[in-house]
Amino acid sequence: xxxxxxxxxxxxxxxxxxxxxxxxxxxxxxxxxxxxxxxxxxxxxxxxxxxxxxxxxxxxxxxxxxxxxxxxxxxxxxxxxxxxxxxxxxxxxxxxxxxxxxxxxxxxxxxxxxxxxxxxxxxxxxxxxxxxxxxxxxxxxxxxxxxxxxxxxxxxxxxxxxxxxxxxxxxxxxxxxxxxxxxxxxxxxxxxxxxxxxxxxxxxxxxxxxxxxxxxxxxxxxxxxxxxxxxxxxxxxxxxxxxxxxxxxxxxxxxxxxxxxxxxxxxxxxxxxxxxxxxxxxxxxxxxxxxxxxxxxxxxxxxxxxxxxxxxxxxxxxxxxxxxxxxxxxxxxxxxxxxxxxxxxxxxxxxxxxxxxxxxxxxxxxxxxxxxxxxxxxxxxxxxxxxxxxxxxxxxxxxxxxxxxxxxxxxxxxxxxxxxxxxxxxxxxxxxxxxxxxxxxxxxxxxxxxxxxxxxxxxxxxxxxxxxxxxxxxxxxxxxxxxxxxxxxxxxxxxxx
Numbered sequence: 001x002x003x004x005x006x007x008x009x010x011x012x013x014x015x016x017x018x019x020x021x022x023x024x025x026x027x028x029x030x031x032x033x034x035x036x037x038x039x040x041x042x043x044x045x046x047x048x049x050x051x052x053x054x055x056x057x058x059x060x061x062x063x064x065x066x067x068x069x070x071x072x073x074x075x076x077x078x079x080x081x082x083x084x085x086x087x088x089x090x091x092x093x094x095x096x097x098x099x100x101x102x103x104x105x106x107x108x109x110x111x112x113x114x115x116x117x118x119x120x121x122x123x124x125x126x127x128x129x130x131x132x133x134x135x136x137x138x139x140x141x142x143x144x145x146x147x148x149x150x151x152x153x154x155x156x157x158x159x160x161x162x163x164x165x166x167x168x169x170x171x172x173x174x175x176x177x178x179x180x181x182x183x184x185x186x187x188x189x190x191x192x193x194x195x196x197x198x199x200x201x202x203x204x205x206x207x208x209x210x211x212x213x214x215x216x217x218x219x220x221x222x223x224x225x226x227x228x229x230x231x232x233x234x235x236x237x238x239x240x241x242x243x244x245x246x247x248x249x250x251x252x253x254x255x256x257x258x259x260x261x262x263x264x265x266x267x268x269x270x271x272x273x274x275x276x277x278x279x280x281x282x283x284x285x286x287x288x289x290x291x292x293x294x295x296x297x298x299x300x301x302x303x304x305x306x307x308x309x310x311x312x313x314x315x316x317x318x319x320x321x322x323x324x325x326x327x328x329x330x331x332x333x334x335x336x337x338x339x340x341x342x343x344x345x346x347x348x349x350x351x352x353x354x355x356x357x358x359x360x361x362x363x364x365x366x367x368x369x370x371x372x373x374x375x376x377x378x379x380x381x382x383x384x385x386x387x388x389x390x391x392x393x394x395x396x397x398x399x400x401x402x403x404x405x406x407x408x409x410x411x412x413x414x415x416x417x418x419x420x421x422x423x424x425x426x427x428x429x430x431x432x433x434x435x436x437x438x439x440x441x442x443x444x445x446x447x448x449x450x451x452x453x454x455x456x457x458x459x460x461x462x463x464x465x466x467x468x469x470x471x472x473x474x475x476x477x478x479x480x481x482x483x484x485x486x487x488x489x490x491x492x493x494x495x496x497x
Contacts, residue, residue, distance in 0.1 A: 016254050019292045020046035022474075023274065025259055026299035028056020029463050030453030032242040033082070034297040034470035035251065041478060045251035046291060048276055050258045050300070053236070054243050057424070057454065058463055060236030061333075063417040065368040068333030069235040070419050071378055072346045072358040074228035079464045082471070086229070086238065089245050093237045095364040099226040103348040105168065112348060127167060134161030151430060152184035159189065172350045176380055177327065177427070188428035192460040228345075230363045256280055259300060260288055262308040264446070271296050271449045274308070295477045299453035299470070301326065301423050306439055313442060320438035323431075324458055329424030330387045332377040332398055334408075335415040339371050341407045346376075349405075353397040354379040357407065372414065375407065383422055390418035426458045450477045 022038040024031050027049030035047045053059050058073040074097060077083040087094060101112040106124070138161045149155035152173065156165045173181045231237030243253045254276075261275040273292035281287055298305050306313050306321035313321075332354075346358035358376040361367050367374050377398055381387035386394040399410045436458050443451050451457060452473040453466050461469055 014252075016252060016257075016289070016291070017044070017046055018290070020044060021294050022046075022477075023048070023291065023293035023296045024299070025274070025296065025305070026056065026453070026455065027051075027054035027239070027243075027253060027255070028299055028453060028455070028466065029058050029239075030456070030461075030466040030470040030473075031056070031297070031299040032239060032246070032253075032470070033467035034299065034452070034474045035246050035253070036085070036242060037471045037474035038297070038478075039246055039249045039251045041474070043251075045246065046293075047246065047251070047253045048257040048259060048274070048291075049253065049255045050279070052255055053239075054253060054255060055235065055239030056299075057421065058235050059239055060234040061417070061419060062236070063333065064335070064415060066335060066374055067234040067236055067365065068331070068374065068417050068419060069358070069360060069376055070331055070421065071329070072356065072360075072376060073235045073463060074230045074345075074363065075238065076226065076228065076462065076464050079468050082464050082467045083229075086242075086467075089241050090229075090231065090238060091241075093231050093233070093241065095230050095232060097228045097230050097345065097363040099228055100344045100362070101346055101348075102342075102344045103350075105350050109347070127163075131161060131164040131167065134163035136161075138162065149186040149189075151182050152186055152188050152428075153181040155186035155189035156181065168350075175351075176355060178380070178382070179429075183430055185428040185430055185432055187433060192428075228363070230360070230365075232364050232366045234360050234365050259304070259308055261310060262305070262312070263290070263292075264309065264312045266312070269446055271446055294448065295481050296449040297470070297473045297477055298449060298451040299456040301455040302436075302439055302443075302451050302458050305451055305456065306442070317438055317442040320435040323435040324439070325427040325429065326423040326455075327425040327427050328381050328383050328388060328420065328422045330379055330381045330390070330394075331419040332375075332379075332390070332395075333417040333419060334375040334377060334413050335367075336373050336375055336408045337371075337412045337414050338373055338408055341373055341375055349401075352401045352405070353394075354401065357402070375402070377402070380424065381420075388420055390416070423455055426454065426460065432458075448477060448481045450480075 022035075022043040022045045024035040024038070024045060024047040027047055031047060031049070032054065035045045038045045051059070053061060055070075057070060060067045060069045075083070075086060102109045103112040104110075106127075138157060142158060149158055153165070153170070156169050156173075160169070170181060173184070177184060246253055256278045257276045258279050259274050259276050262271055263273040263275065264270065265272050271293070273290055275288050275290050277288045303321040303324050306318055340359070340361070342357065342359050342362070344359070345362050346356055348356050354377045356378040358378070359373060360376060361373045365374060379387055395416060399413060402408050403410060443449060450473040452469045454461055457469065
């Protein structure tokens with residue numbers, strides 16, 4: 001194994017600087033937007049991305065003649081600054097798509113997020129009455145004896161009442177995570193779970209008769225009518241164009257760059273650089289290169305970041321980081337010999353082998369041949385299990401459920417491409433707050449590094465919120481280090497080489 005401090009070349013032969021004024025670890029939406037923000041602030045930025053394709057959880061992959069997204073990823077316009085920036089960068093590649101999402105439950109399809117009218121019309125009246133009475137009963141009970149929920153089950157019951165929890169949430173939550181809601185932190189509900197608009201309507205009605213809602217709060221759900229933003233090449237376009245913009249400004253995005261270590265100066269409590277390697281290099285560890293830096297925005301999994309500090313992180317902090325788990329996901333991208341499969345952009349399923357199926361052709365994705373379509377089949381899994389490996393039993397289960405739902409027959413599946421990531425969703429299991437707090441306290445001891453985003457912040461932002469987090473982290477680390485920011489025009493080009 002060799003270690004180099006001078007400039008090296010990446011897999012394309014392009015030089016990688018030995019020093020970066022600003023170093024970004026991870027090239028998902030958060031990291032890319034942080035790099036863009038730092039570049040526009042006049043910094044010489046280097047971004048290191050472990051995967052071959054930038055984009056993180058929002059990336060797309062070309063397989064054969066088609067693109068397959070790592071899940072369903074479309075941009076909301078809720079953050080005007082982020083949206084206008086991305087709109088300008090994407091230009092003609094951006095397409096507008098009306099939101100059309102469904103969820104199947106109780107044997108019927110409903111708009112997603114759930115609407116009150118749909119539930120009233122479609123739900124069994126006895127079940128609906130039980131759910132309303134259960135919600136009413138819990139509101140009165142909580143008013144008399146308020147208490148903080150101790151786990152996700154108690155938080156869900158506070159939000160929706162026991163009958164609706166049992167009817168809708170209990171079994172699905174268990175299947176999704178692989179363990180019961182009693183082992184999931186209540187924090188998950190308040191930061192991830194969207195409110196059912198149907199329940200909100202009931203609560204507003206209760207409020208009119210004096211029963212105020214003082215229970216835990218869930219996050220606001222997406223609008224039921226909204227324009228989303230996509231590309232005819234799928235999710236791959238936005239990361240690709242962001243990379244082009246960052247590099248056009250004289251900065252560098254290095255793919256196949258795995259962070260191996262974080263170098264610190266104990267006298268100043270600063271991060272002074274990282275070591276990285278190209279995992280494609282064969283041999284005993286390959287060539288490890290050192291890249292020095294002035295400041296860092298990290299969006300890689302926070303557990304991996306702390307591990308890279310090695311002995312600079314106390315054993316208790318490394319143990320806390322190791323306790324922060326993530327849920328892997330497997331995506332089966334299918335080329336299907338059928339012009340169209342579903343009447344929506346995507347559909348959530350509560351009792352199938354998979355939990356969501358998207359059809360990006362309905363959002364404008366170009367498919368070859370044109371009379372075929374692409375299905376994106378998402379499921380949680382464990383590393384090494386049948387879903388993760390794409391074993392025949394998993395393929396059969398997916399095909400059987402797709403056929404049972406009338407989406408396609410086995411014979412219509414022309415190609416299957418398995419995409420996967422070990423870091424799909426942070427797991428908010430009981431006690432994770434203590435571990436995360438220990439890790440954050442350790443990182444806060446270094447003035448020139450900020451860890452952020454879904455993986456770096458161990459949280460659940462959607463795409464536009466992740467990009468906002470990247471912008472905020474870039475601004476924060478500049479302010480914390482007292483680094484001068486020469487805010488540049490978007491057309492500024494200043495070569496690093």
